[in-house]
Amino acid sequence: MNGRVSALYRIGLAxxxxxxxxxxxxxxxxxxxxxxxxxxxxxxxxxxxxxxxQMGRDMLARSLHGLALSLWVGLLAASLSVLISTLVAxxxxxxxxxxxVATFITDAMLSMPHLMLLILLSFAMGxxxxxxxxxxxxxxxPRLARVLRVxxxxxxxxxxxxxxYALGKSRLFIAWSHILPHxxxxxLVGALLMFPHAILHEAGLTFLGFGLEPSRxxxxxxxxxxxxxxxxxxxxxxxxxxxxxxxxxxxxEALGSASRRLLTPREAQC
Amino acid sequence: MTVLRLITRQLMLLFSVALVVFxxxxxxxxxxxxxxxxAAVSRVSPEQKAQIEAAWGLxxxxxxxxxxxxxxxxxxxxxxxxxxxxxxxxxxxxxxxxSLALTGLxxxxxxxxxxxxxxxxxxxxxxxxxxxIRVVCYVLAxxxxxxxxxxxxxxxxxxxxxxxxxxxxxxxxxxxxxTLGQRLEHLLLPLSVLTVLGVASIALHTRIKMIEVLxxxxxxxxxxxxxxxxxxxxxxxxxxxxxxxxxxxxxxxGEIFGGSxxxxxxxxxxxxxxxxxxxxLKGDVPxxxxxxxxxxxxxxxxxxxxxxxQHIIDPRTRRL
Amino acid sequence: xxxxxxxxxxxxxxxxxxRRVETPRLSELNLTVHPGELVAIIGxxxxxxxxxxxxxxxxxxxxxxxxxxxxxxxxxxxxxYPAGVRGRQIALMPQEIGHLDPxxxxxxxxxxxxxxxxxxxxxPAACLAQVGLSKAVADLYPxxxxxxxxxxxxxxxxxxxxxxxxxxxxxTVGLDSANREQILQLLRGQAQAQRAALVITHDLxxxxxxxDRVVMLDEGRLVGVEHAHAFLEEGEGLQSHHARAxxxxxxxxxxx
Numbered sequence: 001m002n003g004r005v006s007a008l009y010r011i012g013l014a015x016x017x018x019x020x021x022x023x024x025x026x027x028x029x030x031x032x033x034x035x036x037x038x039x040x041x042x043x044x045x046x047x048x049x050x051x052x053x054q055m056g057r058d059m060l061a062r063s064l065h066g067l068a069l070s071l072w073v074g075l076l077a078a079s080l081s082v083l084i085s086t087l088v089a090x091x092x093x094x095x096x097x098x099x100x101v102a103t104f105i106t107d108a109m110l111s112m113p114h115l116m117l118l119i120l121l122s123f124a125m126g127x128x129x130x131x132x133x134x135x136x137x138x139x140x141x142p143r144l145a146r147v148l149r150v151x152x153x154x155x156x157x158x159x160x161x162x163x164x165y166a167l168g169k170s171r172l173f174i175a176w177s178h179i180l181p182h183x184x185x186x187x188l189v190g191a192l193l194m195f196p197h198a199i200l201h202e203a204g205l206t207f208l209g210f211g212l213e214p215s216r217x218x219x220x221x222x223x224x225x226x227x228x229x230x231x232x233x234x235x236x237x238x239x240x241x242x243x244x245x246x247x248x249x250x251x252x253e254a255l256g257s258a259s260r261r262l263l264t265p266r267e268a269q270c
Numbered sequence: 271m272t273v274l275r276l277i278t279r280q281l282m283l284l285f286s287v288a289l290v291v292f293x294x295x296x297x298x299x300x301x302x303x304x305x306x307x308x309a310a311v312s313r314v315s316p317e318q319k320a321q322i323e324a325a326w327g328l329x330x331x332x333x334x335x336x337x338x339x340x341x342x343x344x345x346x347x348x349x350x351x352x353x354x355x356x357x358x359x360x361x362x363x364x365x366x367x368x369s370l371a372l373t374g375l376x377x378x379x380x381x382x383x384x385x386x387x388x389x390x391x392x393x394x395x396x397x398x399x400x401x402x403i404r405v406v407c408y409v410l411a412x413x414x415x416x417x418x419x420x421x422x423x424x425x426x427x428x429x430x431x432x433x434x435x436x437x438x439x440x441x442x443x444x445x446x447x448x449t450l451g452q453r454l455e456h457l458l459l460p461l462s463v464l465t466v467l468g469v470a471s472i473a474l475h476t477r478i479k480m481i482e483v484l485x486x487x488x489x490x491x492x493x494x495x496x497x498x499x500x501x502x503x504x505x506x507x508x509x510x511x512x513x514x515x516x517x518x519x520x521x522x523x524g525e526i527f528g529g530s531x532x533x534x535x536x537x538x539x540x541x542x543x544x545x546x547x548x549x550x551l552k553g554d555v556p557x558x559x560x561x562x563x564x565x566x567x568x569x570x571x572x573x574x575x576x577x578x579x580q581h582i583i584d585p586r587t588r589r590l
Numbered sequence: 591x592x593x594x595x596x597x598x599x600x601x602x603x604x605x606x607x608x609r610r611v612e613t614p615r616l617s618e619l620n621l622t623v624h625p626g627e628l629v630a631i632i633g634x635x636x637x638x639x640x641x642x643x644x645x646x647x648x649x650x651x652x653x654x655x656x657x658x659x660x661x662x663x664x665x666x667x668x669x670x671y672p673a674g675v676r677g678r679q680i681a682l683m684p685q686e687i688g689h690l691d692p693x694x695x696x697x698x699x700x701x702x703x704x705x706x707x708x709x710x711x712x713x714p715a716a717c718l719a720q721v722g723l724s725k726a727v728a729d730l731y732p733x734x735x736x737x738x739x740x741x742x743x744x745x746x747x748x749x750x751x752x753x754x755x756x757x758x759x760x761x762t763v764g765l766d767s768a769n770r771e772q773i774l775q776l777l778r779g780q781a782q783a784q785r786a787a788l789v790i791t792h793d794l795x796x797x798x799x800x801x802d803r804v805v806m807l808d809e810g811r812l813v814g815v816e817h818a819h820a821f822l823e824e825g826e827g828l829q830s831h832h833a834r835a836x837x838x839x840x841x842x843x844x845x846x
Contacts (some may be wrong), residue, residue, distance in 0.1 A: 002610045110285050110292075111570030116546065116562055123550050124560070125296035164323030200414055204532055207416050208547050221419055227536070230436065237426050242417030249412035317730050385597040494684075495706040495747070496677030505702055509693045585693065585731040 007258040014255040018071070023246065025068035032061025033217055041229075044236050049259040051236035053225065059236060065217040066266045068155045070248065073133055074199040074210070076200040080137035081144070081198070086183075088141065089148035093156065093179075097098060102149075111140040118201055122210040132211045136198050155182040185263035192256035203245055220246045274467040278576060287566050288343075292336050293513035295555045297574040302328070305553025307354040336418075337449075339559075349556030352365035353548050358560045361545060374462055380468030380526065381519035387469065388476025388515065392466050394505050395481055403473065410470040413465075415529045418537035422463050433459040460537040468526050475518040476511060482512045513583060524569040591786050592646065592755055593621040596658035599638075599645060599810075612655065615641055616810045616836045619658070623755070623788060627782035630797040630818070631790045632836065633807035639790045640685075643757045643809070646788075662814055664757070677726050678707045681753035685760045687740040690732035696743055697728030699820045700750070707751030721746045722772050747771055749780065756780045756787045779780070794821075796839055806832050 036056035044051045050059035088106065093097040109117070117139045125131035155161060155178065164174050205211035208221025212222050219241045226237035303322050304311050323329050327338060342349065348358035393401040427435045434440070438456050439448035483489060484504065492502050531543035538544070542561055549557040599616040623629050633639045644650055646660060654691040660667045662680065691699060697714040705711030711810045715725035721742040732740065741761065748756060758777060761772045778800045781787040789797050794804070798821055806814040814830030821828065825837040 004604070022299040104283070108286050110524075110574060111283055111287060112562065112566045113527040113569055115531050116565055117551050120291055120294050120558070120562055123300065127301040148579040164423075188532060196412060200412075203414055204416060207532065208535060209551055217324060223414075223420060226420065230420065230423055233428060238417070238420045238424060242414055242420070245417070246409070246413050250409065253408065253412050376631050399779055486683065487686060488691040490649055491682065491684055491689040491747075492702075492706075493649055494682040495703050496674070497702075501706065505694070506691050509691070586734060
């Protein structure tokens with residue numbers, strides 16, 4: 001099996017896992033959300049493989065709900081962020097002065113610790129689901145924008161684009177038929193690689209109390225709750241939700257790097 | 271001249287960040303007076319509340335508030351922290367030592383350990399050792415920082431009892447009476463967790479750079495001269511990979527600080543990260559502003575240094 | 591001294607999106623280099639000259655696959671490369687300035703090269719004087735060298751261990767006539783007594799005065815082996831068609 005075929009397998013496997021999480025969360029219905037005070041804080045068993053929490057909720061179903069929630073938040077935030085990256089990169093292409101302004105804003109965004117910026121943004125918007133989505137979207141675009149800017153400069157300087165200009169083609173035609181096809185794989189790969197970051201940051205922000213509402217079955221909320229049970233030795237409350245989150249993040253990481261291997265020209269030959 | 275331009279740019283950057291952060295704080299629906307009063311808010315009349323607002327200058331136009339705040343900032347007055355009921359500069363003064371011990375050391379160690387692991391992985395590229403290092407780094411990069419911290423407490427402190435469960439000293443002992451040994455004992459676990467988390471990206475970057483070096487023409491000639499792998503790594507490898515690795519480590523300072531906010535929360539470590547969370551949750555705007563600006567100053571200086579270092583040290587671009 | 595028998599080399603690359611193919615780069619080479627001989631290998635770009643040099647040094651990229659045999663002094667060089675051969679018995683003089691470490695001074699690189707061939711105490715100044723460079727060059731970084739200076743430093747590094755076989759890749763390209771003469775003299779000195787040199791070049795006229803034999807390489811195949819003194823007048827003494835065409839294409843022979 002050569003490198004490209006195995007990349008395809010990895011993509012398939014990661015997608016399968018992600019779809020399975022969504023389906024399982026949908027099948028679980030309100031199990032994991034509804035309280036069941038007869039079964040409080042029970043250790044993992046056949047009936048509850050991940051145990052139950054202080055309100056008797058099944059941790060497996062709860063974790064699945066949490067992952068589904070992370071997926072939706074991540075999807076919305078990453079899509080918005082990719083859009084911002086693309087717009088900023090395109091602004092850079094407009095001219096020297098626009099490029100300087102765009103670069104300055106990008107640098108300014110990167111000059112603050114990422115989590116600090118997230119806390120400030122979430123604080124400014126008063127916390128909650130929409131605040132988290134916006135905060136993650138607003139804070140994640142600079143790195144991808146940098147990559148896209150470099151790619152854009154490269155394609156602008158390419159002889160086939162210069163030839164197109166010389167032939168009198170319109171800016172719109174060149175943007176559509178030369179520049180976009182060159183950028184598209186980088187945008188897709190950038191979006192996939194942004195996803196795991198977005199999910200991790202959402203969970204961290206929620207854990208600190210600046211993110212999703214405590215009433216939601218979010219991984220960050222579960223782990224924050226689990227802190228109260230550490231000394232009592234209720235390990236399952238912390239272990240499983242975090243493990244599930246890690247697996248999801250790694251699946252996206254694999255999806256992103258395998259796609260990069262297939263789609264971007266520099267790595268496609270290995 | 272270029273140095274002057276860089277400093278100007280850096281100042282402009284800090285000013286813009288200060289302005290934006292200030293606007294964000296003003297945008298927040300959290301009312302700083304309510305946050306200050308807390309539960310006492312029901313016992314305070316609207317007139318009294320208006321008096322507090324006037325005393326804090328909150329009834330002036332936002333632009334004026336900003337310049338008053340910025341003016342005081344330049345004179346070294348960071349304002350008054352409503353959470354800790356003392357001047358912000360005192361809060362930061364009390365906590366910066368603990369933060370430096372945890373975050374600074376974690377940054378240093380993850381840089382050194384990451385470089386070492388990256389060099390080993392690249393030297394044995396394709397072998398089992400390389401595979402192990404790579405897999406561990408990928409997994410670490412996808413691990414939620416606070417979760418790893420919780421697991422560390424669960425296993426090391428609760429199960430094995432090898433480390434204290436929280437804080438920077440024994441509970442109930444005043445800070446001045448904590449011995450150095452006790453401090454180290456409390457520091458070790460959070461420091462290890464934060465170091466391990468920081469290693470991944472530095473090791474992976476070093477590995478890629480080192481592999482590039484090992485495939486270079488000058489290493490090809492060294493091999494043609496009969497040099498051993500150790501010879502090549504020591505003479506050519508470290509020389510050529512150190513600078514890029516240092517650059518990555520500098521640029522990672524922001525990530526490490528982010529990790530320390532989470533780790534300080536889990537370990538109840540009395541540093542700036544925990545103060546950030548407290549300030550954010552309690553609407554303590556002056557403290558939040560001050561810490562945000564301080565970390566921005568550090569991270570942006572690191573970024574700038576990382577950017578310039580290449581030009582200063584590398585003989586190819588160095589101008590004498 | 592050096593014998594290639596039925597030596598072939600392939601590199602694998604991707605054809606289309608998912609299919610991996612092996613592309614032959616050297617095919618069925620048979621060649622013997624005797625002690626005291628200077629053999630020139632002539633070929634255009636892409637003929638496989640540099641790959642041949644790297645094959646003999648045992649420095650092939652990972653996607654290469656070898657067939658046949660290369661033997662040095664009767665011992666096969668396939669598989670794990672025997673210790674003490676590289677650098678000491680066979681040395682390489684590469685072509686480009688990129689073969690010098692950009693972050694180390696020339697003097698340090700000379701001392702390292704010396705230690706690698708077992709010389710603990712190398713004097714960089716004497717080593718540089720051998721190729722007509724002043725001792726001040728030892729304190730320079732490679733980025734401060736001109737192309738010609740770099741070529742001479744690479745030559746100094748290659749002859750440091752007095753190797754039995756020296757493989758030189760385009761040693762004279764871009765040098766002025768005085769420098770070229772100096773390099774060629776060093777090469778001639780190499781190919782005496784029990785030692786030999788293999789000079790890889792695209793420039794036939796530069797090596798003819800000192801070569802014993804000329805081997806012509808085209809698209810990875812040997813297309814002719816000639817004695818250097820057969821390149822005369824109209825080239826009647828040349829065995830192969832390819833050699834005659836090459837000889838007649840030289841400017842001084844009037845492009846007939």
